[in-house]
Amino acid sequence: MTIVEVLKLSADYLRKHDADSPRLDAELLLAHALGIGRLDLYLKFDRVLSEAELTTYRGLVARRAKGEPVAYLVGHKEFMGLEFEVTPAVLVPNPDTEVLVQRAVAIARESEGTVRMADVGTGTGCIAIAVVHYAPQAEMWASDISREALDVAARNVKRHGVGDRVHLEYGDLLEPLPGEFDVICANLPYLASDARLSREVVAQPSGALYADDGGAALVTRLLDQAPSRLRPGGRVLAELDPAILSVAGESAGRNFGQHRVHRDLGGHERVIEAWS
Numbered sequence: 001m002t003i004v005e006v007l008k009l010s011a012d013y014l015r016k017h018d019a020d021s022p023r024l025d026a027e028l029l030l031a032h033a034l035g036i037g038r039l040d041l042y043l044k045f046d047r048v049l050s051e052a053e054l055t056t057y058r059g060l061v062a063r064r065a066k067g068e069p070v071a072y073l074v075g076h077k078e079f080m081g082l083e084f085e086v087t088p089a090v091l092v093p094n095p096d097t098e099v100l101v102q103r104a105v106a107i108a109r110e111s112e113g114t115v116r117m118a119d120v121g122t123g124t125g126c127i128a129i130a131v132v133h134y135a136p137q138a139e140m141w142a143s144d145i146s147r148e149a150l151d152v153a154a155r156n157v158k159r160h161g162v163g164d165r166v167h168l169e170y171g172d173l174l175e176p177l178p179g180e181f182d183v184i185c186a187n188l189p190y191l192a193s194d195a196r197l198s199r200e201v202v203a204q205p206s207g208a209l210y211a212d213d214g215g216a217a218l219v220t221r222l223l224d225q226a227p228s229r230l231r232p233g234g235r236v237l238a239e240l241d242p243a244i245l246s247v248a249g250e251s252a253g254r255n256f257g258q259h260r261v262h263r264d265l266g267g268h269e270r271v272i273e274a275w276s
Helices: 004-018 022-034 038-043 049-067 072-073 097-108 126-134 147-162 218-229 242-255
Strands: 076-079 082-086 117-118 139-144 166-170 180-187 230-239 258-262 269-275
Touching: 004 022, 004 049, 004 076, 022 038, 022 049, 022 072, 022 082, 049 072, 072 076, 076 097, 082 126, 097 117, 097 126, 097 139, 097 180, 097 230, 097 258, 097 269, 117 126, 126 139, 126 147, 126 166, 126 180, 139 147, 147 166, 180 218, 218 230, 218 269, 242 258, 242 269
Parallel strands: 117 139, 117 180, 139 166, 180 230
Antiparallel strands: 076 082, 230 269, 258 269
């Protein structure tokens, strides 16, 4: 079978198993199985696959059809134009989070001096790394309660050569991070335990998805803690689900006085920004 034939059959198979982007998934998995770039597939459509290649690829497609995220199967994911290692120990970086990074970068670029920033619940480290990559003024301290996640983040920090500006710490929320900050970023668990999610999302670590109080517990706890850890004029940027916006907004109003909401690429209310 040729590459073009295999891709068509695989995309049809994934479509029947409710994959969100069956053709793209099929291409990413085949490129990974063959050890080539995805765009290279288009230059080799008539290439015949060996039986060993087909066997490897069929295994990946079967796992994807059962709901495993493509990023776990290939071991990496692009975010903000950067490539990040991904394992089942961490959430897969999501384009919805890019609005948070873009706002953090914009704040950092407004400063002439070093901007001291925190990334709470860093996971892959994608927020911390992307911010310092695009904002030379930023220095970042990042925390997580998962040592396995911090191991992934450490490899990503090394991969992008930002070890001098991204400092990883193990612990709960802001507790392990030293000093005060100009900006505190967070993509914490914010989903209710009964939230209806796709198989791909459910396949990711539950400890990074769900929080008590209908999903609001950790976001509101961070908003309660943050005022004492911010420099004058400092801000908090916290990703959330629209379902907990009203609760988060009440907490932001109580602790800061001023807040606004940024929408993601899909138009959903995704990031709350709070300041005094």
